[in-house]
Amino acid sequence: MHDGTEPGPGRAAIDQLPLTGEPLPLDLVNTTYIRGGLRGHLVDALDAPGALDAWLDDHRAAFSPALAEVLGERRPAGPEHLPAFLTLRRALRALATAHVGGGAPPPEHTATVNAAARLAVQWPELVPGPGWEAVPRWLESDPLRVALGEVAASAVSLFSGGHAGLLRACGAPGCVLFFVKSHARRAWCTAGCGNRVRVARHNRRSRASG
DSSP: OOOSSSOOTTHHHHHTOSOOOSOHHHHHHTTEEEESGGGOEEEESOOSHHHHHHHHHHTGGGSOHHHHHHHTTOOOOOTTTHHHHHHHHHHHHHHHHHHHTTOOOOHHHHHHHHHHHGGGOEEEEEOSSTTOOEEEEESOOOHHHHHHHHHHHHHHHHHHSTTGGGEEEOOSTTOOOEEEOOSTTOOSSSHHHHHHHHHHHHHHHHHHHO
């Protein structure tokens, strides 16, 4: 893991994400986005293990406290970790799309999320000795795979919980991002998308009146 003395490989791509701060599963989904609006091109910010490291570093606080501590001391992500996160991301995007569209969860992608969520199973154990201390244990020994599991478990809670009805797909042309409608007036994923929509409406009105 990078110690913060200099940007690691993949850091620049993560720093350029247009939307962060959504629930953990949506922040993973939103690592693919369109740069340039309607005529732009698709960007995949998770294009290397170093980018996954940067994403995990930025989201440590969103994981359980015990895992967040372990993630701070982990070894860097390897080529075996990235495909698992990309597979989960693809499943989460499919489920989010189905949810906002009012459809049923696709079975294949549901199975992917459920299988990943099992990696997050955790329990406390007493440490031998006089201190009566407890430590967390996981079925999975690799902390990055546990992180994968916590993202999936968070998605299960998001799609089935009380805020599920607030899940939105941004309606701006060319945008593929998802967000939780955090306040009544929020209509777009970012102010940038809102501005593009307003400019487009203004241009259409101007052409029509002209």
